[in-house]
Amino acid sequence: MPTVLQALASSLARAASLLTSLRANMSMNTIPGMPCINHDQYDIDGIRVERFTTAPKDAAQRPPLICVHGGCHASWSWQEHAAVYAAAGYEVHALNWRGRGGSAAINDDSFVKMSIADVVDDIDKVARCFDTPPVLIAHSMGGLAAQLYASAHEVGALVLLTPVVPSNVGATPIELPIGDMDAPWGPPPPDFARQVFFQGLDDMQAAHFNALFVPESPLRVYEATRWSLAVDATKLTAPILIVSGALDILTPPETGAALAALYGATYQLEPAHGHNVLLGEGARRIAEDVIAWVVGRLARQLNHSQYATAATRHRVEK
Secondary structure, eight states, rough: OOOOOHHHHHHHHHHHHHHHHHHOOEEESTTTTTTTTTEEEEEEEEEEEEEEEEOOTTTGGHHHOEEEOOTTTTGGHHHHHHHHHHHTTEEEEEEEEETTSSSSSOOOHHHHHOOOOGGGHHHHHHHHTOOSOOOEEETTTTHHHHHHTTSSSOSSSEEEEEEOGGGGOOOOOOOOOOOOSSSSSSOOOOOHHHHHHTOOOOOOHHHHHHOOOOOOOOOHHHHHHHOOOOOOGGGGOOOOEEEEEEEEEESOHHHHHHHHHHHHHEEEETTOOOOOOOTTHHHHHHHHHEEEHHHHHHHHHHHHHHHHHHHHHHHHHH
């Protein structure tokens, strides 16, 4: 027969489980004037994903948006952008790479050998759940992973925010100290993180997000600063938007411009931003620019497809 303490412990456990469930499936409305955003999370094949949606009636007609974070980050970095995308009527899925954010754990021996190219598998585990090719929106290291994914899989569109570029761009290496290649790198100290990752945030915001940072694979840091991975540009056929920050010292704007030239992509330069275009002042406006571009390009693709279908039908009828 259970004791009073056992019964109390069981009751507390049930209460904690309920609270966790409520927090994971709550609605959010952090920006005045926005519709209420439904926010929950799910796991798919070892990948933890945060989902944001307003559940519009025509959501099924729109491609899903998959957000891919950068190095040392996790899905939390998309909180401001994801709300804007969801408010526009899209279902947003912000994934976490393996080894962080609730995704499958990785031991250090394996983690230090992880490449940016390995994130392609994380993206694929989420993308293959959908019937429609997703739109990928990716930041920093995640931007290079998204390019690699899009070179091997169909996507509706590709948005690269201050992205790491491939070796075929020919960019000047960033001599960021890495140290021991057999040990996890970072997370970076607050002063360095503030300068490199959190331009535009106040002290309290920078401290909050710095506490969420996680260590990164030293191989990924090397690939992201020495530009050592190549992407076959001929395999990228979807429309592409590239956004650079003029003050970015990690992925300088000239690398973004060169990448846009390589791909024939739309290029947008943010004069008041550095590497951080996801959080803080200006993030909502950039997100609005991104989703406006996505909506416009998808509409053009749909119109082109409808025109081609009508033209084919006309030829057949003749």
